[in-house]
Structure formats: C-alpha cells, structure tokens
Amino acid sequence: MDDQEIFAAVGEDGFRRLVAAFYRQVPGDAILGPMYPPDDLAGAEQRLRDFLVGRFGGPPRYMEQRGHPRLRMRHAPFAVDKAARDRWLELMSLALDEAQFPPEVDALLREFFGAVATMMINRQE
Numbered sequence: 001m002d003d004q005e006i007f008a009a010v011g012e013d014g015f016r017r018l019v020a021a022f023y024r025q026v027p028g029d030a031i032l033g034p035m036y037p038p039d040d041l042a043g044a045e046q047r048l049r050d051f052l053v054g055r056f057g058g059p060p061r062y063m064e065q066r067g068h069p070r071l072r073m074r075h076a077p078f079a080v081d082k083a084a085r086d087r088w089l090e091l092m093s094l095a096l097d098e099a100q101f102p103p104e105v106d107a108l109l110r111e112f113f114g115a116v117a118t119m120m121i122n123r124q125e
C-alpha cells in the first residue's frame with residue numbers, strides 16, 4: 001500500500017477526524033497540554049491535519065502555507081524527551097482507535113507516527 005492508497009482510504013474527512021480526536025485530548029494532558037499554544041489550538045490542529053493530508057498525497061495546503069515541513073527544526077523550541085514522545089504516541093494511538101481506519105492503514109499510520117515521533121526527540125530525560 002503506497003501513500004496515495006493510504007490517502008484514498010482515509011480521505012480528508014478521515015484525517016480531520018483523526019487529528020480532532022488527538023487534539024481533543026491535548027489540553028487536559030499533563031505533559032503535552034502546557035507545550036501547545038492555548039490560544040491557537042485550532043491553528044495547531046489545522047497545521048497537523050494539513051501536513052498529514054499533504055504527506056499522504058492529498059492537497060499540498062501545508063507546503064503552500066508553511067513551506068517545507070522541516071519538522072525537527074520546528075520542534076526544536078519544544079522540550080521533546082522520551083516521555084513526551086511516548087505520551088504523544090499514546091494520544092495518537094487512542095485517536096487512531098477512535099478513527100477506525102482499515103487495519104492495514106491503521107498499522108501503516110502507527111508505524112509512520114512511531115518513526116517520526118522518535119526523530120523529534122531533542123532532549124535527554
């Protein structure tokens with residue numbers, strides 16, 4: 001299954017539901033809550049959603065608005081240690097449970113998120 005096929009299976013609406021389910025959990029989270037901008041959570045939600053849509057072959061809105069993702073650089077201001085990485089993946093895992101994508105898509109997205117999240121670690125515990 002390639003990226004285009006993932007997008008065909010998930011669609012704009014699937015990524016919208018996934019990212020909404022993730023961000024719904026963020027404000028109440030002890031580790032992640034304080035890291036995200038309280039007055040621009042909707043903007044943060046849109047950035048992640050647009051990034052994922054573009055990454056998997058949908059409309060390139062993220063690139064148009066934000067340029068090249070350079071995700072490690074963009075995460076540098078935030079203290080991402082292993083605990084933060086684990087928590088991010090935990091919330092995304094719950095969001096994936098809720099989104100109910102086909103099993104093959106679900107597995108590929110979990111693998112993708114796991115790999116990217118590990119790359120974002122920029123602080124020792």
Ligand code: HEM
Pocket residue numbers: 032035036037040043044045047048051066069071074075078080084085088089112113116117118120121
């Ligand atoms: C490892 C744990 C992670 C933490 C603690 C974390 C935290 C954050 C925070 C605090 C922001 C700023 C919110 C905003 O205003 O946009 C952000 C932005 C973002 N994150 Fe993460 N993140 C993590 C992993 C990931 C992963 C795995 C991805 C992609 C699969 C990702 C994609 C993004 C994107 C696209 C943005 C918006 C960047 C921009 O255009 O400014 N993050 N992240």
